[in-house]
Amino acid sequence: MYVQTTFALALAALQAVSTAAVHQRDVLEDIQKQAIAALNKAAGSENAPSTCNIFNAHVRKDWSVYPITIHRVFDTCALTFTTRATMAAAERKSYTKAVNCLMSKPSMLDPAMVPGAKTRYDDFVAQHINQTLSIHGTGNFLSWHRYFVWSYETALREECHYQGYQPYWNWFSYQSNPTISPVFDGSDTSMSGDGAFVAHNGSVGGAGAIFLPSGNGGGCIISGPFRNMTVNLGPISPTMAGETKVADKFAWNPRCLKRDLSAYTAEKWLVPNNLLNLTTGPAARNIETFQNELQGRFPQGFLGLHAAGHFMIGGDAGDLFSSPSDPIFFASRLPRPRLVDMAGLASIPGLYRGWNHYAFQQPA
Numbered sequence: 001m002y003v004q005t006t007f008a009l010a011l012a013a014l015q016a017v018s019t020a021a022v023h024q025r026d027v028l029e030d031i032q033k034q035a036i037a038a039l040n041k042a043a044g045s046e047n048a049p050s051t052c053n054i055f056n057a058h059v060r061k062d063w064s065v066y067p068i069t070i071h072r073v074f075d076t077c078a079l080t081f082t083t084r085a086t087m088a089a090a091e092r093k094s095y096t097k098a099v100n101c102l103m104s105k106p107s108m109l110d111p112a113m114v115p116g117a118k119t120r121y122d123d124f125v126a127q128h129i130n131q132t133l134s135i136h137g138t139g140n141f142l143s144w145h146r147y148f149v150w151s152y153e154t155a156l157r158e159e160c161h162y163q164g165y166q167p168y169w170n171w172f173s174y175q176s177n178p179t180i181s182p183v184f185d186g187s188d189t190s191m192s193g194d195g196a197f198v199a200h201n202g203s204v205g206g207a208g209a210i211f212l213p214s215g216n217g218g219g220c221i222i223s224g225p226f227r228n229m230t231v232n233l234g235p236i237s238p239t240m241a242g243e244t245k246v247a248d249k250f251a252w253n254p255r256c257l258k259r260d261l262s263a264y265t266a267e268k269w270l271v272p273n274n275l276l277n278l279t280t281g282p283a284a285r286n287i288e289t290f291q292n293e294l295q296g297r298f299p300q301g302f303l304g305l306h307a308a309g310h311f312m313i314g315g316d317a318g319d320l321f322s323s324p325s326d327p328i329f330f331a332s333r334l335p336r337p338r339l340v341d342m343a344g345l346a347s348i349p350g351l352y353r354g355w356n357h358y359a360f361q362q363p364a
Helices: 029-043 089-104 120-134 141-160 263-269 272-279 287-295 304-313 328-333 335-346 355-359
Strands: 067-073 078-084 195-197 203-205 210-212 218-221
Touching (some): 089 141, 120 141, 141 328, 263 304, 272 304
Antiparallel strands (some): 203 210
């Protein structure tokens, strides 16, 4: 219980990853070590809070890495402990069970205002739809989504008795074949797999500026915990060829959940150079450049890490408005504040000096 750190920043940080060829070393490992050093230094700060610190902060776990051992030295003592930056099979099943639970509960929204929201899960999709144009391409992009994920996590815990915290999907693994990732392998411990193959003419990302070739899916997902899921809202701005937008943004449009996993998108944009640019490179030192590199420079054909995360999944996740229709949305939001954590703690001197101000702020 005393071995918790902020946002899985420290726990996912020194992760030991598989040496198999399909699972490359996490390129953030060295940066994460720097971040942990910064947190350790902060632990001795006179500004360190007694109610929220590296020992009691909630832990967000990587869906697909391995247990680690950490040796931590303080001024007065040394502690060695083993913790889990990974999710065990039982924990993964517990999480997806809670998500399905949320989908089984009735909506709390006014049906006169949001007729398409039929379930409690839909309430979150509707909230994102409603605020899309004021939370993307904006300064509050990261902070709003961080709070949104925390609200969703709270619903899972309080309404569906989930005992853990929101896990995250590490974008920078299995890029060459997402279908074999523990996140997308279609097993009962995954977040479901690819969609069934449906011939289609690719997708268009970057506000219509960037063509993305088809993957091997495009149809309804056919395996894993969400294979029978019904999507009720959207698409408002469909990006995959053959999809039709709804007449009203809150209209009821029941259908299956679709995916088209894309190695093309992952290998082109979810790559070490783009990652390092945002954490220790030039983009980390200028907020405008940071936002552009993260959210995309569409006229220049650069999708950015944010949009690339959407289009690596494809299908319903490609709609800017109703992308939370795919449950992987909430696991894919967390790599972004993780990047901010890394950039702030390891790259920008003095930016987050105050312990209370940043390192352990909640929700995270």
